[in-house]
Amino acid sequence: MSAYGKYVVKKFFWYFVTLIVAIALNFLLPRMIEGNPVSVIVAQMTQGMTESDTIKRVYDTFAAEFGIDQPLHVQFFIYVKNLLTGNWGTSFGLYPKPVTEILASAIPWTIGLQLPAILVGWIIGNVLGAVAAYRKGVFDKVIFPVALFVNSIPFFTLAIIMLYAFALTLKWFPMHGGYDYQMIPSLSWEFIGSVLRHHTLPFLSIVLVTIGGQAIGMREMSIYELNSDYVLYSKLLGIRDSRIARYVFRNAMLPQITGLALSIGTMVGGSLICEIVFSYPGIGTWMFTAIRQLDYPLISGCTLLIALAVLLANFTIDLIYGWIDPRIKAAQMEDQ
Amino acid sequence: MTLGKEQLRSRVSGREISYIPQAAMNALNPTLRIIRFIEDIMKEHRPELSRKQVWELAVERFETLNLSARVLESYPNELSGGMKQRTVIAISTILNPKVLIADEPTSALDVTSQKAVIKLLKHLLEKGYIQSLVFITHELPLLYHVTDDIMVMYAGEIVERGTAEQMIFDPIHPYTKKLMGSIIVPEEGMRGHKLAAIPGTPPNLKTVPEGCRFADRCTYAQSECRQGRIELQTFQDRSYRCIVPADTLREWYAHEDE
């Protein structure tokens, strides 16, 4: 097998183990609630209900879903089987809507918001960081402190400030939601325009904060690379500065890719809270609602989905990284 | 002749004067194949060559230097330490520079790799790929076999200059004398031979003492040694930086060796 193939298999194995741990946590932690979780949940859910038949029916639904009478490992197998067959439980808040249906409606919004925002922020941040390191002087004196400040603003703080400034005071952008709720979703220009207008502020707040963190990391990596021996050697052989800058940029970029993989979890978390501020119809806002209503199946559906998405993103980044960094291939060959 | 920075880069660096750094381990960009790097050098100095011509030229040069063409397709970290050093030398000299400056090119290598590097440098000189070689090292026996002339530096100054033969067997300056006395080689008579030692440490270059910079560690230092500036003296075809006449120094050394 090729060195890269080995790398992929090894990574896949580790992500598979991680996935199982994530699923197990998702299964175990909510079951730490003292007593019978189903009665706790049902009691909370059926508050004010008097009809014992309804209560019984609700109880039976959840007892079956949890496999409550079975030993823990059997419950776990039931849980995994349910997950695999697409049965992620029934929402309390929107009973009897399945959790998967709610998540499916939210996923496009979250992905449409976060994926472009994180990527754009990452790219701009890296370019700015490299420029600050390479040009030094004024660039560095301006970009670095600004990036440092922006980086320390939490996603949701920036979101709230933007909401207040641009939506509430200046009224440039709408305050709530993913589109104008008076419209019927369709592929019309009007609807797309509305989606874009609702998209702008949350998008910008994620982009800005991401830029800050990435620019700092890239600046540091570039300075490190600029001081390395190969830069001096290339200079002494008469290679022009712009070409050396390209070497440096590429080499500083590689650790930034792993950096992205490692920070993507935190970024996704921050962005989800950003959604709440704008009541954006994604996973974050649903989770907010679910927590307020103590809608356990939906909460655990959200957390599982987030964990899966982050694992998948990490795995993808690792594969890309292994593909473009020759050092990984060489390291694999040394192992043999 | 004065040159601007840009002219220096395009006309001199790499094609007139070239350089071999001390740490070949890190001298090559880790994410660039060797041939890509050579192509980049050629783009600067021989832009008229096509990629194919560059490849042919590189293969030819590498093969004359007993390096396989496979090296060209490798990434630096796929090469061993000695191999990397020889690759760096081949790259540094691919434009046939007039002067090659080698800064401790063998200090991190095993003796076998060291010998291979020395052979390579000699080969380059014989073939006329380079015209002059400046070899910086603290390994004296090595210099003796590689270079024609040796120049000894102490605390930022040249203290003596002469042919390799003269410097090893007939040093004039007290520092050179001590340095040559500290040579250790696996030759008969080495055991039991008294090695020269220099007490003290070199001066801090931020606060250079007046007079001879070696005076504090020199067995023959007199009060005159610590005054004014000591100039380089010429003696026959060589020069040294000491106020004592060469013959007197030689006499002292002869007494000492008894």
Add this chain to the structure above:
Amino acid sequence: MNHSVRILLKSPKFMLGAVLLLLMIGVVMIYPLINRNDPLEMIALAYQPPDSKLLLGSDNFGRDLFLELIYGIRTSLQVGLIAGVFATAIGLVIGLASGYIGGMIDNLLTAVTNIFIVIPSFVILILISVSIDSRSSFVTAAIIGITSWPWTARAVRAQTSSLRNRDHVNIAKISGYSTPRIIMYEILPYIASYVVMAFVLQMASGILAEASISMLGLGPYNTISLGIIMNWALVFEAPVAGAWWAFIPAALSIAVITFSLYMMNTGMDEIFNPKIRS
């Protein structure tokens, strides 16, 4: 050690961060002594704008937001501190064990660390918080600390495993010193600056984590934190009511606290890193 502290005092970045932080700590310690009112007491109408009496107006329940903010900052700092201590202590122990002992234990601990680095910590945080009914701010802080140790562990492991092969450690070993003594005197001094920096970062991320889960409505009970203030503002639709004072000051306070901690960290990084690299 004194030597390092003296250099630190000369770093403008570190000093800016430290002064900001100390200033905030000073205010939140002293102000409750002057204004002895209960921050949860309703003393005005809902969403009163700031005036000379209510410096930052009132919230939905007519409570003094300035007083709430002071208590909120206090809780957030406490939570950050406790979370930082937990995360650093766990990370340090795991990192040292993994890096110093090596072998199978290292492989095992590294695998666990890597798994928990990839699984987003706030997912675990939410799952635990949902499962625990009565969360004091200490419990919240402890949970945050327990979910965020992997970063410290990874950094400490990397440092330790390279230090372990340094010859002064070998010399200490053949001088017959015990393992705890070697870790204490030969390893810890080298990683001390890293650990302090990691602690500062953990404190910042602990404060952020608390604010995030509080905003989700999973914050500590019976207390006021900056995240809880913002949660109230969002739940009771302060933005729609135009009551900027109900969320902007809290949001900015978090930014200022994190900024001051990041500044301290950057200042330390600039000073300690070149020294260790050379």
Add this chain to the structure above:
Amino acid sequence: MKTNEVLISGKHLTKVFGYGKHKTTAVDDVSFEFHKGEIISIVGESGSGKTTLAKMIMGLLKESSGSISYMGKPRQLKRHADRKKYWKHIQAIFQDPFSSFNQFYKVEKLLLDCIRLQGLKLSKEEQLQKMKEACSFVNLKYEELHNKYPFELSGGQMQRLMIARIFMLHPQLLIADEPTSMVDACSRSTILDMLLKLRDENGMTIIFITHDVGLAYYVSDTLYIMERGKVVESGPAEDVIIHPQHPYTRQLISDVPKVHEAWDLS
């Protein structure tokens, strides 16, 4: 000087790193006998296993198979107390002076620790006396150094300080792993002469690890030449260098540039 009493010996020592496909044998079936009061050089290039062998002798690495006897008895290292007892007889100097020192403690503490290690109860004056004596043994001045941190010293000074430490501890066995490869030529002479002095005056047994046959020849009584984990030739220094038997030894010697003899560069 060299006696006939064996201090330490090894039989069929082997060290294997890793397992399965990653298995590498660093030291392969090496046997040796080192006598009291002799300097033994172990010569080899990088990857020859000389440092691994040294670490096994030091008791820092566990041998995969084979055994080491110390003073005629099999060496016991199972318990920490056993190791501590063994280590009382052993000290080491390593290649990189910058990594041999704990950069956080001053020179004074380093030397004081040596006194403490021996469990000596000395007055302040006696301690000072001892430290001064050790420094002057290696041509250093205690007054100039005691208040300095290691990173304020030159490489040569640091290595000499390491020898001062050995002088204070006077172990039975000293393992010097390439102690001169990172210092300048003049400090090198001093260090080698110190090692000879430690042997002559204190009867110390010294294992000198080097890649340089020249140094080994100059300093040692007995030579062991290692190639890829195996000892290919051993014997009195004079015999091995002047009349090498094994082709590898010959190659090693011919690869070193000489001064009085021609250097075959073909």
